[in-house]
Amino acid sequence: MVSWPEIINLAKNGKRVVADSRKVKKGDIFVAIPGVRIDGSVFVLEALEKGASYIVSKNKKVLKRVGSKGIYHPNPSLALGELAKAYYFPRGQKLKLIGITGTNGKTTVCFFLEHLLKKAGFKVGIIGTVLVRWPGQEQKSFMTTPDCLTLYQLLAEMEKTGVEIVCMEVSSHALSQARIAGLEFEIGVFTNLTQDHLDYHKDMQDYFKAKSKLFQQYAKKAVLYGDCKWGKEILTQFSGEKLSYGFHHSNDFKVLNYKLFPEKIKATFQLRDKNIALELPFIGKYNLLNVLAAMGVGEFLGILKENIYAFESCPPPPGRMELVNNEQGLGVIIDYAHTPDALENVCKSLKELPINKLVVVFGCGGDRDKIKRPLMAKAVSRWADFAIVTTDNPRFEAPEEIIKDIIKGFSSEFKYLVEMDRKIAISKGLNMLGKQDILLIAGKGHEDYQEICGVKYPFSDKEVVFKILEENNN
Numbered sequence: 001m002v003s004w005p006e007i008i009n010l011a012k013n014g015k016r017v018v019a020d021s022r023k024v025k026k027g028d029i030f031v032a033i034p035g036v037r038i039d040g041s042v043f044v045l046e047a048l049e050k051g052a053s054y055i056v057s058k059n060k061k062v063l064k065r066v067g068s069k070g071i072y073h074p075n076p077s078l079a080l081g082e083l084a085k086a087y088y089f090p091r092g093q094k095l096k097l098i099g100i101t102g103t104n105g106k107t108t109v110c111f112f113l114e115h116l117l118k119k120a121g122f123k124v125g126i127i128g129t130v131l132v133r134w135p136g137q138e139q140k141s142f143m144t145t146p147d148c149l150t151l152y153q154l155l156a157e158m159e160k161t162g163v164e165i166v167c168m169e170v171s172s173h174a175l176s177q178a179r180i181a182g183l184e185f186e187i188g189v190f191t192n193l194t195q196d197h198l199d200y201h202k203d204m205q206d207y208f209k210a211k212s213k214l215f216q217q218y219a220k221k222a223v224l225y226g227d228c229k230w231g232k233e234i235l236t237q238f239s240g241e242k243l244s245y246g247f248h249h250s251n252d253f254k255v256l257n258y259k260l261f262p263e264k265i266k267a268t269f270q271l272r273d274k275n276i277a278l279e280l281p282f283i284g285k286y287n288l289l290n291v292l293a294a295m296g297v298g299e300f301l302g303i304l305k306e307n308i309y310a311f312e313s314c315p316p317p318p319g320r321m322e323l324v325n326n327e328q329g330l331g332v333i334i335d336y337a338h339t340p341d342a343l344e345n346v347c348k349s350l351k352e353l354p355i356n357k358l359v360v361v362f363g364c365g366g367d368r369d370k371i372k373r374p375l376m377a378k379a380v381s382r383w384a385d386f387a388i389v390t391t392d393n394p395r396f397e398a399p400e401e402i403i404k405d406i407i408k409g410f411s412s413e414f415k416y417l418v419e420m421d422r423k424i425a426i427s428k429g430l431n432m433l434g435k436q437d438i439l440l441i442a443g444k445g446h447e448d449y450q451e452i453c454g455v456k457y458p459f460s461d462k463e464v465v466f467k468i469l470e471e472n473n474n
């Protein structure tokens with residue numbers, strides 16, 4: 001039987017590593033991952049039939065049947081990371097990695113960082129919910145954090161083309177499933193932790209445990225949101241170099257004062273002993289936190305001071321508090337808020353502007369956390385003047401049932417209507433707009449599809465707005 005160091009050496013010398021039996025080719029090393037739906041050990045025979053030369057598994061019964069080609073590893077997900085690292089980075093990882101985790105703000109911080117680091121002269125790559133991008137390359141994303149092998153493949157490709165630093169979103173699913181196993185992160189960022197994904201994580205403590213792995217197992221330095229108990233807990237536990245940020249005066253990097261305008265924010269920050277006033281080209285008070293997170297990373301990399309004004313030309317990511325400019329002069333905003341906290345923050349930020357009525361079109365995703373549905377409605381009803389409840393991505397759930405869960409969160413006096421067809425819902429919202437009113441279309445942001453029963457139908461909130469306005473014009 002081959003030993004673990006021997007198999008690592010084989011991977012270093014170009015022996016392919018796969019975790020999906022459908023992709024096995026002759027000579028590959030197949031790693032059987034115990035998945036959420038199914039145990040990869042079920043596919044060991046298929047992998048062998050396709051010519052796999054080695055099987056890595058923790059299932060001793062299966063390994064007994066495999067014989068000399070079998071290799072026992074107590075944690076196949078970690079084994080996959082080690083093998084992927086050996087295969088894709090045989091001479092070690094040279095790329096600097098920045099990992100961003102948290103319920104909300106990962107994509108935004110990632111985009112802000114890309115902008116800052118480019119200005120500082122780095123060759124930067126980003127990996128996240130909206131896209132994967134590095135100089136000369138851009139691909140649409142299918143996951144926030146890709147599976148382990150896809151991730152390593154991307155990173156290796158980036159390194160080959162001269163990328164020096166990669167900022168990537170690290171979801172709690174990725175941390176639980178060890179998709180980043182074997183990678184070393186120069187800096188980890190924690191943006192916040194609020195209700196989401198309780199379909200996957202047992203409770204908030206379990207969700208936090210997944211998030212905090214980034215700091216316990218992977219990151220050398222930490223940039224931490226210090227205004228919540230979860231951030232404070234990581235701050236206390238983390239033994240490496242760390243920096244906290246937030247609105248509270250106890251943080252290392254903080255907001256001293258700010259003023260929100262319909263298309264920008266003017267703010268003064270205190271960065272340890274230095275104060276700086278900036279005019280930022282986006283809206284949403286919480287985006288001040290996302291800027292601080294990016295500043296914290298800049299500080300650790302030693303490039304913040306010379307490049308701080310980069311934030312004054314930093315556009316928000318697509319579908320995040322995106323103003324839909326239109327000839328009719330209607331106030332329309334598209335945002336990716338799909339959690340109670342995000343909706344609370346977005347609606348509150350909009351109501352802080354000098355506006356009249358706030359109308360919100362939103363729904364909730366199917367096959368995801370059900371507990372958050374009435375809480376999202378509650379957040380909307382606290383700040384909005386009217387809501388139109390519609391479909392998001394129903395996936396395999398009945399839209400009527402999702403909507404039933406949502407409307408349980410509205411108080412009896414709150415005014416809303418239900419319109420299942422998202423296009424008609426948006427159209428109804430647009431028709432309600434008067435002078436200085438705002439229509440917030442929440443939940444799908446940059447997404448260009450609506451997923452119903454396993455089929456992704458083309459649907460972009462932004463394009464739909466333009467289409468309706470054009471139809472109304474004719």
Ligand SMILES: CC(=O)N[C@H]1[C@@H](OP(=O)(O)OP(=O)(O)OC[C@H]2O[C@@H](n3ccc(=O)[nH]c3=O)[C@H](O)[C@@H]2O)O[C@H](CO)[C@@H](O)[C@@H]1O[C@H](C)C(=O)N[C@@H](C)C(=O)N[C@H](CCC(=O)O)C(=O)O
Binds near residue numbers: 143144173
């Ligand atoms: C719940 C979840 O995260 N599931 C992910 C997980 O699937 P799984 O554990 O169910 O895998 P499985 O289907 O049981 O298969 C187990 C193993 O058997 C292998 N297999 C499977 C079938 C076969 O014929 N042969 C075979 O060898 C699989 O390759 C796998 O290694 O591992 C798969 C392979 O890496 C992922 O594609 C899959 O993501 C699904 C599609 C997904 O929707 N994930 C979402 C929830 C997610 O991860 N989202 C986060 C963002 C969350 C946020 O908003 O923060 C993300 O990072 O994208």
Ligand SMILES: Nc1ncnc2c1ncn2[C@@H]1O[C@H](COP(=O)(O)OP(=O)(O)OP(=O)(O)O)[C@@H](O)[C@H]1O
Binds near residue numbers: 107
């Ligand atoms: N720092 C923040 N605090 C609270 N809410 C935020 C923050 N940043 C962004 N949001 C809200 O969360 C939404 C999603 O933001 P973003 O895409 O940056 O987060 P994310 O963590 O990448 O989300 P996902 O996990 O879905 O990829 C935004 O559209 C906004 O409504």
Ligand SMILES: N[C@H](CCC[C@H](N)C(=O)O)C(=O)O
Binds near residue numbers: 144338364366392447
């Ligand atoms: N990454 C998140 C995105 C949710 C976006 C929302 N549009 C939905 O479909 O619920 C998830 O997969 O839970």
Ligand SMILES: [Mg+2]
Binds near residue numbers: 106107128129130169
């Ligand atoms: Mg994201």
